[in-house]
Amino acid sequence: MMSGSVDAIIGREISWGEYSMKALFRIVLAAIGVLGLLAVAVVIYATTFLDPNDLKPRLADAVRERTGLELSLNGPLSWTFYPRIGVTVEDASARLPDQSNDEAPFAAFRQAEARLRFAPLLSGNIEVDGFTLDGLRLNLERDAQGHGNWETLVETVARQGNDQPASPSRRPQSVASAGDRPLAMDIASVQVSDGQVHFEDHQNDRNMTLSSLALQASNVTSGGAFPLELSFAVKGSQPEMNGTISLKSQASLDLNSAVYSLDNLALKGAMHLSALDDTHEQSFGLKAARLAADFDQQRYSVDSAVLDGTFYLPSLGEHALPLGVEASGEVSLAEDQASLTSFALTSGQLLRLTGSGKASQLSNDLHWQGQIDMAPADLRSWLERLGKLPATADAQALQRVGLSSRVEGDQRLAKFTDLAVDIDDTALKGSVSVGLGSPLLHASLEGDSLDLDRYLPPSAASAASSDQAPQPRADGAPPAANAGASLNESTLALARSLDLDLNLTLETLKARKFQLENVVLKAQGREGHYRLSRLNADLYDGALKANGAMNVAASSASLSFEPQLTGVALQPLLKDALGRDDLFRGTLNARAALSSTLEGNDTWLDHLDGKASFTISDGAMMGINLPGQLCTTAAMLQGNNTSHEWGSDTEFDRFAASVDIVDGVIQNDDLNVALPGVDITGNGQVDLKAQDLDMALAARLVNTADTQGCPVSSTLSHIPLPLHCSGSLSDAPAQWCRFDADAFSAILQKTATNEGKEKLREHVDRQLEGKLGQRIEEKLGEASGSNLKDAIKGLFQ
Template sequence: MKALGKILGIIFLGLLLILVGLGFALTHWFDPNDYKDEIRQLARDKANLELTLNGDIGWSLFPWLGLELHQTTLASAQTPQQPFAELRMLGLSVRVLPLLRKEVQMSDIRIDGLNLTLQRDEQGHGNWENIGQPAKDSARDDTPVAQSTPPEPAEGAKDNAALPIQLDIDSLKVNDARFSYHDAQTGQQFSAESIQLETDAIREGASIPLKLSAFFGTNQPVMRARTEVRGNLRFDTALQRYQLENLRLTGEASGEPLNAKTVTFSAQGELLVDLEAQIAEWNSLKFSANQLHALGDLKVRELDDEAQISGGLSIAAFNLRDFLEGLGQTLPEMADANALGRLEMSTRLSGTPNSILMEELRLKLDDTTLTGNVAVADFSTLALRAQLKGDRMDLDRYLPPKSEADSASTARQAEVKSSSQAAGDGNSPLPNAPTQQAWSDAPILPMDLLRQLDFQLAVNFGELVFDKHPISNASLSTQGKAGLITLKELRADLYNGHVDASGKVDVRNALPQLAIASTISNLPADKFIQLDNQPSPIKGLLDLKADFSTRGNSQKSWVDNLNGKADFLFSDGVLVDANLDQYLCKAIATLNRKELSKESRSRDTPFEQLRGNLVVTNGVANNPDFKASIPGLAISGNGSLDLRVLGLDYHIGILIKGDQREMPDPACQVNERYVGLEWPLRCRGPLELGAKACRIDQDGLGKIAGKLAGEKLTEKLDEKLGDKVSPELKDALKGLFKR
């Protein structure tokens, strides 16, 4: 037996020496460079690939099957003049004997100067298409292929084929690689340059340290980024499970969207892709971009179908203003320079690759806390859906600061000031009607943006501050799509009053169309009827029902094209600086031919009710049924409000209800002849003047004097003539004096 063992050992040693000798002979007597043409043809036939070998082929056979290529290019056989890959050097070697056990044991793999260029032409054809498909052989295509059943592999072969390939590579190094893509149809370009990849030993089931760095760029928009990825790769091909542990991604980016600013970003976490379970996870996620720092986790299911995303996200408090400015975004000027100084957020995430839903959202912006749900239903159309509830928000902080008035407004302010000075204490002539435009013609609506919006928004606030007005229990429901924005509901409480409104904004055409219907109840009028820091000309609780429409895209065009109607009622109010007793006293003193003994002292006039209807036509509101109820007096009239220049023009009549009314001066004591007469006032001038724009209507007063004189003369005729003349003549004489 010992002799047999020795003989077998000698035989195996001899065979090994023969194999080594054959390997030496093959590698020294056989030169693969002599067969470049055959290799190229084989690539054309088997892979539809045009292979150009400009450099030498280096190789070894045993115990390592080694290969080294230099200056190699690859192209599709259909476009051989357009290589999609260039390679400066590729070097690898594989142990021969482990290959028989389906084990790939390799030394270092080195790839230098790989340049991968993918292009799609104007017809949409890519220079990489049809690669890997065998070239068509016309003779073979025309020959019918006999159908036969392939023989069953041997049992041992079955077992061997079922075994997975085992990888064992000492390291992988990719140096100075480049990738570029260009689409001639869209003009889109993408590139990755200076790609460096290094790994330690690659073995299945083991932790494989790796490092990858590259410079990326795009042209639409122009962007440049530098990135580096470090981590430990672990994979199991049998289970189709791949992990990237201790991921560390860092980099910085700049470009057109950042307006010459640079953003520094980083990400950490544990990545897992399980193709058997069709899931992908990013756990222990940490992300930062300049001042922004976030934590979370993401999970994706159904990778082979429409992926389903779930997870959570938490963003630590940061300065949103500084962050946006660091991204090159110019913020509009705000009344509060510290607005947007703090933002933090937490939410649960769910969605698909084309949508995202943020549930259980809690967002804190400055001093405001918002909770609810926000969703982007379709990223391609930016379809936004939101249901939010807020505690308190001061909108004035985020609005533009009060700026200097434009030229039209400045001119009108000068006109109002001049009229106010001329009005004095009410003894001056009637003010002239204003002529200066009161509104700006600057564009207001962002037309292009509104046409793109697709949103459904429902927001509730416990407290709001807008234009210094405290608003409580505010509720807003609105939606917009393709340029049609509908205000479904707007409700709010103000100063113990209530506002309810709805409306539409249609920007689908060149000229925007607007409509609003509103109901106001129990609202303190003086809080809102106030212009250019002037005191309100009226106080009281306002009830209003209005329905208006207009068109245009500026304050001026909105007012110029305003049409609609409104019913108004002021209750328990005061006419500010409106001394109706003094106006009435002057009129009576004039008829009594007496001088007032007291100087006029401006005071307010309280009223019980003031009501009427407005019909607005192209910015002018006609009020045919103005009525007011004042203790001892009844007031009625008609007139108009020219909203374009904020001017009023009214004819008002004051009716004394009885003869017991106390007057402010002995010269204007009421006698029974004055009771029941309608005493005339004319009000004209800027709306800001209020009652200061009113004067005694001298023409109307003359008619009253003529009427009273006629009545006095009639009495004397009756006394003198008695029954001496006929009734017909007496009536004729009375009629003569009444004219």
């Protein structure tokens, strides 16, 4: 019985517990329902009996306090209720504090609407069902001093943010209650339509407008990815442009950690740029695996970005120029550094430049370093497409150019170390420094073979071989071959500011057709004053040493050059320099001190001055035999004939002269040529500008064993045989010199007169010493007679 009572009591307790739990659950549900009904009632009451337009003054005051903008709500405010709470604002504008009513407002929109989901509000979450903005107008302006009208707004908002209590951390933290939980962002859709942003820059005279701006996004959540689309039309001046741009991506906005990113970015654009081409549309596209910005850590990165573009240039005609860029990198403003992990610049098959690098001290004193490599490419075609191809004598030059180098520098200087450059058939290595802030070139290079003539502008000689003949000079003289071009103003401006330090070593060098070996060149200077401190080279079995200077700091440029040639084979030198091997052969030793000035359209040759001396030993004048001509003439004068066989050239032991050069005209009065059996002296001039010569020579025949085919009388050996050499330097030597009969006739007359006078003097002397002398002394006395005889002899001295 006792047992049955216990069981009954226990059963009643269990039933009571169940009843109590059910009652409690009913009470909670009832409370929730009452609260929900109360919230609905409050919302219904607020939307029914409260006019949102009454809030306009408070909204304007709040905007003014937070941003400094003067808000004008010109249209009505309205809201909606269940299933979404929404508010609509029409015709609103905001002006800057100092803006007048006559100016366009800083910002305005036609209509804006925000809709909130009601149910999530009960759990403390904000879920925006949608946000639309139609007819946005934003006017940005920078004044002549570079101050933007938005800067005041940014400063005001930043100041308001600094006035708020500091939060320990913006990152998510564990919370003890729902009230401590951070609000979640969940926006079903965002839509902006018919937007316009106008930007005017008075400092740089630029004007740009983004119109038809449209933005769409859906399922916008904090920390999650959502699709984003953006498009707009752009029109501007300086530079003139007109086109459209569109963007698609998966965006991520982590508001708590301030991390924002665009994944799988795809951007496309099409633009008319008058600066490039008026008729064709320039198109480009950008794809990137990820663009990210961490504003808390001030870190920004791009991963696998690829930019492809097709551009048209006037020089290309209907052909497009493809350009592509691939890059991955990161910028950290907090650490004041950046890195470019990979980079590639391509232009179809014409160019591929790759590299990597890093930079530090971004905000203060920028320093950077890295590596660049350019695969051998047809640089000529690439430069031609860009309209930057320089005039070169060789139409095949620059078709194979590649390089590899470490790079480093700062804002003022770029240094290329461990540099290896391949230019066509030339390989160079060393180091180069290039100025970024001002013209500077410091280089130390060594290489194998360089044909500099390939890369220089075509010479006058090349132009003469083309269909268009060179034009005569303004003074009527024919154009001088390789006279050198005048310097234009852009070249002079660069030369007046260039900081130059050049050290060059080459195994072989071809320059202005001269073939040099084992070349060592050193030059330096700045601010228009430059000096060639050393030029040493092996030259045609001999040696060249030279130094010089150039001054372009003044209004006119001046040049000085002091070359010295030792043991140089003359015939190959003339063949390469003038394209002729029919002038002279022999071994040349020469020294010169030359100077010139350059003004206007003049060339260096027009004002060439200086002094020079030279000696040619064991040589010959080609194509003419002067001893043969002289011997034939001498035999004829003596009434003889000669059957001696003469060679085709004039062999000589020594050919020497010293010259003065004035305005490109070489003047000489001490020419001396020593030939076997003949001594030649002369004087005259060679006009380098007119390319002609005029020389008077005098040859004396000498009875030597070498003149066995040309016997010379003692009388004739004392008579100079005159030669006159004149004509164009382009003619063969055989056309230059001829026997001067007129001069020889004058010499004979003078000689005959002198010989007759001598015979008369001898006859008078004999008479004065004989009976005639005795008679004079007898008549006048010994002293007076002696004086008279001396006076008579003086008449014939």
